[in-house]
Amino acid sequence: MVDIAGAGRTGRPTLAVVGATGAVGAVMLQILSQHADVWGDIRLIASPRSAGRKLTVRGEEVEVVALTEEAFDGVDVAMFDVPDEVSAQWAPVAAAKGVVVVDNSGAFRMDPDVPLVVPEVNPHAVRMRPRGIVANPNCTTLSMIVALGALHAEFGLRELVVSSYQAVSGAGRDGVETLRRQLSLVAGTELGTNPGDVRRAVGDDTGPFPEPVALNVVPWAGSLRDDGWSSEEMKVRDESRKILGLPQLPVAVTCVRVPVITTHSLTVHARFEGEVTVEGAREILATAPGVVLFDNPAAGEFPTPADVVGTDPTWVGRVRRALDDPTALELFVCGDNLRKGAALNTAQIAELVAAEFA
Amino acid sequence: MVDIAGAGRTGRPTLAVVGATGAVGAVMLQILSQHADVWGDIRLIASPRSAGRKLTVRGEEVEVVALTEEAFDGVDVAMFDVPDEVSAQWAPVAAAKGVVVVDNSGAFRMDPDVPLVVPEVNPHAVRMRPRGIVANPNCTTLSMIVALGALHAEFGLRELVVSSYQAVSGAGRDGVETLRRQLSLVAGTELGTNPGDVRRAVGDDTGPFPEPVALNVVPWAGSLRDDGWSSEEMKVRDESRKILGLPQLPVAVTCVRVPVITTHSLTVHARFEGEVTVEGAREILATAPGVVLFDNPAAGEFPTPADVVGTDPTWVGRVRRALDDPTALELFVCGDNLRKGAALNTAQIAELVAAEFA
Incomplete structure (x- = not known):
């Protein structure tokens, strides 16, 4: 059984968030809870080891489901934030089922048949997506x-x-945890003034x-x-x-x-x-x-x-x-x-696509 | 009485270090102790509030003397690392007494009558010093x-x-102490992820x-x-x-x-x-x-x-x-x-000048 949030928002497109449990995924759920609500159901998808976890989006608890072909049943738009190789494998699977994929990996960005979209800069490019995939740029x-x-x-x-x-x-x-650990090692010390002292401490x-x-x-x-x-x-x-x-x-x-x-x-x-x-x-x-x-x-x-x-x-x-x-x-x-550099722009692209369903 | 290190090194030029007690001054004394010794006496000069302190250079304790016109008596070359306004006032005083001033402030760098010297790049410029002053570039x-x-x-x-x-x-x-204090405030915390949280902590x-x-x-x-x-x-x-x-x-x-x-x-x-x-x-x-x-x-x-x-x-x-x-x-x-960016290049310029005394 697939747990779905937002039952009753009929007529609006169904969204899937793939990679819901990652650092960017967490920000995506925040943004979905803050933005004007254009979505019907929202489905949360992650790796099998995260399946069964419950996350909050739009004030409702939603159970995370494992990434499978069936997880995309009934989905209109899917935002992917997963490693390149996972996107490379699964975005075409979702697209083949008619899902419009908005992908935040590096797998498709330079594909000439995949538009690379920043809604403030080139919003119209989102409609030219012969593969059913739209790419989100790198955070930098x-x-x-x-x-x-x-x-x-x-x-x-x-x-x-x-x-x-x-x-x-x-x-x-x-990356965050590494810097936090290293800061705890160097704070309160005289490190940083002698050759190699930070390296030795770390x-x-x-x-x-x-x-x-x-x-x-x-x-x-x-x-x-x-x-x-x-x-x-x-x-x-x-x-x-x-x-x-x-x-x-x-x-x-x-x-x-x-x-x-x-x-x-x-x-x-x-x-x-x-x-x-x-x-x-x-x-x-x-x-x-x-x-x-x-x-x-x-x-x-x-x-x-x-x-x-x-x-x-x-x-x-x-x-x-x-x-x-x-x-x-x-x-x-x-x-x-994590916001405009990843989750926010992905959500903005997905919202451009959602407008096509109106 | 002026305390002088290196008595017995007769025939070699006398060096003064003006601003000996600062962050760059400390590195200057290190470098003078490490480099081939081209200097006769070395005199340490600082603001009146530091006069009387004893610092070690070339393995010898030297008493710091206050910055006065007389402090430059018998000095051949003076390295200045003091604020711009102190250099602007005192470098011409020393130069008028025949001292060659190597100045690490911003006071003279763009003066057309003061060469700005990096020994690896434009060593010959050191000889063209109509004001008796040679400038050391900014650390950046x-x-x-x-x-x-x-x-x-x-x-x-x-x-x-x-x-x-x-x-x-x-x-x-x-600057160093400020970063050290701030690091102690942020280490072991979750700061840096919410708007303004670092600013509030600091x-x-x-x-x-x-x-x-x-x-x-x-x-x-x-x-x-x-x-x-x-x-x-x-x-x-x-x-x-x-x-x-x-x-x-x-x-x-x-x-x-x-x-x-x-x-x-x-x-x-x-x-x-x-x-x-x-x-x-x-x-x-x-x-x-x-x-x-x-x-x-x-x-x-x-x-x-x-x-x-x-x-x-x-x-x-x-x-x-x-x-x-x-x-x-x-x-x-x-x-x-602090080294090539300040003390080392100043010392290298002074050594170029010292060679003229050989």
Whole structure:
């Protein structure tokens, strides 16, 4: 028997959340409980070892069911937040049953038959989904792309140079727990002033990271790709190009992990087709949906992860024109990597699809 | 009476260390004790409230004397590490007495009559000092410039886009103590996952920083300059141009503070006159004096502050050619901001001057 929440919401599409018990899944359930309710039933799906657990969504307890083909019976839209290989196997299974899959893994993002959608930037792309699958971008791309999309629409983007300051929750619960453990080892000590002292204190307890992340920054995220690039860096480049519809855009990226729990930050050097002004950029950012302009250094106002965590928008500060290039802007951007960076954008895409059922 | 160490080293120049009791001063004394000894007497000078303290240099106890005009009697070379306004007042006083001043403040760096010297990059500039003052660059500039100087000499630099990951000791002992206090507040907690929770825990205890720095990154260093730029960002641009002898070089910079005790890191996007190869860049970096190439991501090798702290060289990793521009390289660079970033480079400049006395 499949436990279903929301009986009585007839006529509305049925949603499945696949990967409901993960770090992003937990935020998804929060968001589903907070957003205007467009869904009929909501079914929670996870790995067999999580089946039977009860989770709360929209104020109701729902029992988690195991991921099987039958779990998709009667489902209209499914949001997947599971590892790449699980999505690669199961998203086509669901799609073959007529379910529209919104997938937050890396499995389909660069598939030319799968749109990669950010509702504030390219909402119409959601309808062009020959495989029945819509992809959600990587959290690092998502933490900046809404702001860049707004500026691109006005000024025409020509080049991006991006550096990330990525939070540990981008590596999941294990990333968060690893930083917490390491912080307990270094707090109240004099560590961080002698060669290798942090490494010796942390030992092999580096969790999902290649180096200690407490009192450190680590210029690596993801796996090794060609020519020394990391998979995370390639994602930011390739996904930005696809979302913005600029397949030739030059994008240079370096991804760096920092000891922050949640919220990715990025510095952005963006060059445009012609001359830009700070005033023009600020006007666009101040009115763009999904963007908060928080930029008054004289009053100590610029976004930091400590203030942005738990919020939905992309926060932008430190807006400056390049001193030596009137066509370029410098920005500092923060976005909650679990909300807009993952669960929120996935939910927004699913809501775009739900509107088709109206 | 002035207490002087090293009596008997006659014929060698006399050195004064002004600001001997500060964070950088402590590292200066270490370095003077470790380097080949080119100095005769070494005199330690500080503010009147520190006069009478005894510090160890070259294995000998030396009493600190107060900063007065007489303190420079018989001194040949003086290394200053004091606030800008103290240097602005006292460096000309010492220079008027014939002392060659090597100054680590921001007071003279952009003075056209004061050379700004990095011994690996522009050693000859040290002799052109009409005011008798030589300036030491800012720690952020110094953390990358040796590597960039080597690449520039071969390839010809055309543009820089730089983002910093700056350690708290760049803001002095107060910066370090502030992070230590904040770490004790956040360790063992669940802070960092809800909006404003770190800020509430830290309260007003943000020390020299405008925001909490534990579990956070803060896109601000220095004071507000024109058009939203920070003084630290302007220093990196202006000083890089002066040291490299490229007064028109486009340099875009965003400076960000991170919860690291010591060692500044930077991501660098560097565009050159013509096509570059990773192999060529690696060969230059592997043999450049003062540079360590540590770049093998397949083996988990890239520099991080935890390993670089306490060492002298500029460490370079993540060397990649831009995917969309064969004339550009991406680098991740780390340098100890208290050693090469301050005390070491100052000592190296002073040693260049000492050689003139031989």
